[in-house]
Amino acid sequence: SPLTNQTARVANCIGHEAPDWVAGELYIGGTGVAIGYLGDPALTADRFVPDPKGGGARLYRTGDYALHRDDGGITLLGRTDSQVKINGFRVDLSEIEARLLNIPDVKRACVLAESNNGRQKRLRAFVVCDDPNAGDRIREGLQSSLPEYMVPARIEIIDALPLTRNGKIDRPKLLETSQANAASSSPTLTDSTGAPRPVADALVRIVVAKLDLDAEPDLAMDLPALGADSLAILRILNEVRLNLGVELGLQQVMTDPVLSSVVLQIETRLIQIAQRVAANSDVADKTANETLFETGEI
Numbered sequence: 510s511p512l513t514n515q516t517a518r519v520a521n522c523i524g525h526e527a528p529d530w531v532a533g534e535l536y537i538g539g540t541g542v543a544i545g546y547l548g549d550p551a552l553t554a555d556r557f558v559p560d561p562k563g564g565g566a567r568l569y570r571t572g573d574y575a576l577h578r579d580d581g582g583i584t585l586l587g588r589t590d591s592q593v594k595i596n597g598f599r600v601d602l603s604e605i606e607a608r609l610l611n612i613p614d615v616k617r618a619c620v621l622a623e624s625n626n627g628r629q630k631r632l633r634a635f636v637v638c639d640d641p642n643a644g645d646r647i648r649e650g651l652q653s654s655l656p657e658y659m660v661p662a663r664i665e666i667i668d669a670l671p672l673t674r675n676g677k678i679d680r681p682k683l684l685e686t687s688q689a690n691a692a693s694s695s696p697t698l699t700d701s702t703g704a705p706r707p708v709a710d711a712l713v714r715i716v717v718a719k720l721d722l723d724a725e726p727d728l729a730m731d732l733p734a735l736g737a738d739s740l741a742i743l744r745i746l747n748e749v750r751l752n753l754g755v756e757l758g759l760q761q762v763m764t765d766p767v768l769s770s771v772v773l774q775i776e777t778r779l780i781q782i783a784q785r786v787a788a789n790s791d792v793a794d795k796t797a798n799e800t801l802f803e804t805g806e807i
Contacts, residue, residue: 514539514540514541515537515538515539515540515541515542516537516538516539516568517535517536517537517538517583518535518536518537518538518568519531519532519533519534519535519536519575519576519577519583520533520534520536521533521534522534524558524561527576527577528577529576529577529578529579530576530577530578530579531576531577532574532575532576532586533574533575533576534570534571534572534573534574534575535571535573535574535575535583535585536558536568536569536570536571537568537569537571538560538566538567538568538569542557542567542568542569543557543569544557545557555570556569556570557569557570558570572588573585573586573587573588574586574587574588574592586601587601587603587604588603593622593630594630595622595630595631595632595658595659598656598658598659600622600632600658600659602620602621602622602632604659605620605632605634605651605655605659605661606618606619606620608650608651608654608655609634609636609647609651611650611654612646612647612650612651614638614639614640614643615636615637615638615643615647616637616638616639617636617637617669617670618634618635618636618637619634619635619670619678619680619683620632620633620634620635620661621633621634621635621680621683621684623684631661631662631663631736632659632660632661632662632663633661633662633663633665633684633736634647634661634663634664634665635665635667635670635683636664636665636666636667637666637667637668637669637670638666640666641666642666643666644664644665644666644734647664648660648664662733662734662735662736662737662738663734663735663736664734670683671683706772706776708753708772708775708776708779709728709768709769709772711752711753712749712768712771712772712775713725713726713728713768715745715748715749715752716732716735716737716745716768718748719737719741719744719745719748720735720736720737720741720745722735722736726768727768728767728768728769728772729767729768729769730767730768731766731767731768732745732762732766732768732771733766737766739759739763742759742762742763742766743759746758746759746762749775753775753779754779754782755775755778755779755782756778757771757774757775757778761774762774
């Protein structure tokens with residue numbers, strides 16, 4: 510409940526007051542509201558807004574997600590800047606971070622929602638953990654306690670989270686650093702003898718295009734870890750069919766979604782197709798020779 514001489518309101522995205530039990534952003538007003546942010550007029554204009562009820566008063570946008578209860582109290586639900594929509598579901602990033610911190614050996618965690626060139630958003634988790642190979646274990650831990658749409662598409666193990674001067678996680682810098690590291694890594698597009706693998710090269714190009722990746726992935730990575738859900742994998746397989754002439758089933762790929770395994774499946778199918786074509790060619794040649802022999806032309 511608000512303090513004496515203060516007001517607390519919950520408003521929707523267009524500033525209209527929300528009815529009881531309907532969530533929105535919390536605004537506070539009254540004698541405790543400051544004038545603004547020192548030396549930051551843009552942020553002041555964004556956060557300190559005129560009271561729609563008039564009187565020259567102003568309200569402060571707290572950035573908290575809340576709702577009015579019918580007993581007059583207010584329930585805080587989290588931060589509005591941590592509320593995102595993934596595949597139509599509202600997701601609280603702070604809840605995922607809390608679940609990550611409950612997993613053994615996880616020291617710090619940050620979850621971001623990144624957009625694929627303005628299209629569908631996907632979740633990306635950055636975890637500080639002593640075990641650099643804990644990604645699969647962490648994913649399994651989240652899958653046991655969260656619905657699938659709340660499990661990050663990518664989980665990256667890092668040494669430390671970048672911080673701002675105020676000691677808060679520098680989320681933009683975290684994403685920039687991750688993209689720079691990805692761009693500096695080179696993919697494994699050769700076999701054990703060092704010979705080039707054109708199928709691997711083609712698959713990597715398709716994956717980069719369909720998932721809007723910043724850099725080419727290593728063949729040791731799997732499609733879900735790169736941010737591919739079942740729909741994205743279907744789009745990749747359709748592109749493989751159009752470009753390479755090979756049709757793979759979704760369940761077949763999901764059973765072993767590591768890129769190197771998908772490359773092997775494509776190469777195996779291409780060999781089978783080539784063998785079938787060669788066999789049909791041999792049968793056709795044999796039939797033609799028999800026909801010529803029977804007619805006395807040879």
